Amino acid sequence: MNAVVMESLEPLVAGLRSEGFTVVGPTVRDGAIRFAELSHSAQLPAGRGDDQQPGHYRLTERDDELVFGFAASPDSAKRYTQPPRQALFRMREAEVEETRSQAPRIALLGVRACDLAAIAVQDRVFLGGRHPDPAYRERREALFLIAVNCAVPGGTCFCVSMGTGPKATAGFDLALTELSAPHRFLVETGSERGAEVVAPLPHRPAGDDDVTAAEEVSRVAATRMGRQVDTDNIQERLAAAHDSPRWTEVASRCLACTNCTMVCPTCFCTTVEDATDFSGGEAERTEVWDSCFTLDFSEVAGSPVRGSGSARYRQWLTHKFSTWFDQFGMSGCVGCGRCITWCPTGIDVTEELGCIL
Numbered sequence: 001m002n003a004v005v006m007e008s009l010e011p012l013v014a015g016l017r018s019e020g021f022t023v024v025g026p027t028v029r030d031g032a033i034r035f036a037e038l039s040h041s042a043q044l045p046a047g048r049g050d051d052q053q054p055g056h057y058r059l060t061e062r063d064d065e066l067v068f069g070f071a072a073s074p075d076s077a078k079r080y081t082q083p084p085r086q087a088l089f090r091m092r093e094a095e096v097e098e099t100r101s102q103a104p105r106i107a108l109l110g111v112r113a114c115d116l117a118a119i120a121v122q123d124r125v126f127l128g129g130r131h132p133d134p135a136y137r138e139r140r141e142a143l144f145l146i147a148v149n150c151a152v153p154g155g156t157c158f159c160v161s162m163g164t165g166p167k168a169t170a171g172f173d174l175a176l177t178e179l180s181a182p183h184r185f186l187v188e189t190g191s192e193r194g195a196e197v198v199a200p201l202p203h204r205p206a207g208d209d210d211v212t213a214a215e216e217v218s219r220v221a222a223t224r225m226g227r228q229v230d231t232d233n234i235q236e237r238l239a240a241a242h243d244s245p246r247w248t249e250v251a252s253r254c255l256a257c258t259n260c261t262m263v264c265p266t267c268f269c270t271t272v273e274d275a276t277d278f279s280g281g282e283a284e285r286t287e288v289w290d291s292c293f294t295l296d297f298s299e300v301a302g303s304p305v306r307g308s309g310s311a312r313y314r315q316w317l318t319h320k321f322s323t324w325f326d327q328f329g330m331s332g333c334v335g336c337g338r339c340i341t342w343c344p345t346g347i348d349v350t351e352e353l354g355c356i357l
Helices: 009-019 113-127 136-139 191-198 206-223 235-239 247-253 259-263 307-328 348-356
Strands: 002-004 021-030 032-037 048-053 058-059 085-092 095-098 106-111 145-148 174-177 186-191 268-278 282-289
Touching: 002 206, 009 021, 009 106, 009 191, 032 048, 032 058, 106 282, 113 136, 113 145, 113 307, 145 191, 174 191, 174 206, 186 191, 186 206, 235 307, 247 307, 259 307, 268 307, 307 348
Parallel strands: 021 106, 106 145, 145 174
Antiparallel strands: 002 186, 021 032, 048 058, 085 095, 085 282, 174 186, 268 282
16 A cells, blocks of 8 residues: 655545545544535634443534544444435336435545444445345445545444444555654555545655554554453354343343444444325335334244344344354454443443453
């Protein structure tokens, strides 16, 4: 990978927009750092950080001007690879109308290493089987990924345990490491189109001091993880813990609100909703995100397969850390910690695994 240094991200944002991309990146919105369309780099959350703990998220003010001085936001790339709601088809009287439109060209700025790993998981799910999803493929091919190597892990991060971060190593078009004193960005190219985007922008070749500083950012971040998980023989140990009383204990705290699955960057379950207008002349079928925590998710012949909260929690956790390997040959968890932060009752999967195993 070639590495260069850029003093500002404004030329990158402007260059991508001139190439016809909609640039999406982190901004401060609704009391959190969320992905939104960017028209210029000044919309990035410079000088803002976050405090993340189980069931707790607060924006903070930093004493520096780091643009990416925060951990994973509630949004992930999943919103752009697998939208929360998408129309499948529309029926007008006896005619069926396809509703799928051309995939938008989106440049996603600020993707963390854990989210790149999550995209690889989704690729395996949607493209790796006998029946690849053509709509997913189109969205992926239209997506330009700009990773950011984490400098400030959150209190709920455990990507080091899962082998997914904090440094991005593959799956990106460009990867940024934010450096200070002086403030600058080391930019690595991970694809041909990434190199083509950077080539006309103001930059200089990265020196040894820039590369060393970037390596130090990732090294320090790896030592500051807020959580960890012992993954040695985790499949066998989870299978042996099927009847652990901890499942019932955690279920007593779980609200089955589905927050964990909604913010998870790898959860991919969906359901369909049918809507008909009052005249009866038009109907539409829409695919929407669903969750294995809902009671009717596994309903068969009018009855749920997993009627208890403990059974649903056990299904979710064991699928993520064990049976996902059986299905897809990889883990379903990337250690981003979102499920811990955004759980209203602060259920911590790393703690639960520690007690169950």
